[in-house]
Amino acid sequence: MGLLRRPMRPHLLRPLHLRLPLRPHCFRFTPRHGDHPRPGRILRFALPRFLQLALSPNARPLLQLPRRLYPVSLSNLTLLRRLSLSKNSFTGSIPSSLGALTRLQELYLDNNRLTGSIPPSFNLLVSLRRLELQQNNLSGELPDLSQVRNLNYLDLSDNLISGEVVAILPPSVIEISYRNNSLSGDFNVNIAELRSLQVLDLSYNKLTGMIPSQLFDHPSLQQLTISHNNFTFLQAPASNMGLTSGLVAVDLSYNELHGLLPAFMAWMPELSALSLEHNKLTGMIPPQYAMKAVVPRPGTAPFQRLLLGGNYLFGPIPGQLMGLKPGSANVSLVDNCLYRCPETLFFCQGGDQKSLVDCKTFGPIIP
DSSP states (O other): OOSSOOOHHHHHHHGTTTOSSTTTTTEEOHHHHHHHOOOTHHHHHHTTTTEEEEEEHHHHHHHTTSOOOOOOHHHHHHTEEEEEEESSOEEEEGGGGGOOOOOOEEEEEEEEEEOOOOOOGGOOTTTTEEEEEOSSEOOSSSOOOOOOOEEEEEESSSOEEEEEEEOOOOOOEEEOOOOSEEEEEOOOOOOOTTTTTTTEEOOOOOEEEEOOGGSSSOOOOEEOOOSSEEEEEOOOOOOOOOTTTOOOOOEEOOOOOEEEEOOOGGGOOOOOEEEOOOOOEEOOOOOOHHHHSOOOTOOOOOSSSOOOSSSSEEEOOHHHHHTTTSSSSSEEOOSSOOOTTTSGGGGGGGSOOOOOOHHHHHHOOOO
């Protein structure tokens, strides 16, 4: 579907099978079988009059467009509010001239083969609300987007971005995904400054050190995923024990977390999904965990998913869990040191407990 500010002559539309749209100032090209447009036709359409420009997936070869994004062609789209070039196998670097599109609100360059770093000029996109660059081969460090004051959604996942996670985002950000990059070092972001944040995904990186307590008492954060990193410790909130947290789902699996299970998580009122699988946590299962899974406090969400397998937990199974019926919640305690976890209980099924030798080697006090 394509929309233009002024009607075009029918003979110009026919070769590309373009249809006039219902909304003005937009252009979309969706190729049909047998289309053979003349090279450059699409670029002549790309004049400053357009407010939206979108190529459907794999349209670039049919349009005989170059593999690279050319700065001159794009920088002329001064009124553009939405640019979507996803899934078109574009290569090369992102033109810094895109920073001149100061009215741009949505930019989709995801699922291409783009390389190089994210241009510093992106910090000039003061109207940008959504930026999707995922599934490319982008490298370098995280960009400074602190001046993009309207930014709500940022997806840089599945790239080759390295360096530390630093606070270079505006307070307006709602969702951030840095999943599957090469980020390393400690997490030193003052998350409280991102007061609108609801979703944070840092999984599949190389982050180390301590998971800060501010992640667990953030009032708007709902989903936290930092699995598959190298975090070693988790810092509990000092005062409110997570009672002000809005977290609904937390995934800390596949790290190197040591110490006891964080009891404060059982007091988090909205938390219903918790994964601490495949860490090095030890000690007994806090009774608060069992209570939250079976009979939560009034006004508190129950655990619908509680995954604690692959640790070094020991001791008796909390009595409240014994009454948990299959299908009522997804609970797993396999691959621990819980020798009184019979396979007749569904949450003990699906895998063995660790050997006594492994458990004693890890912690001599494990009975």
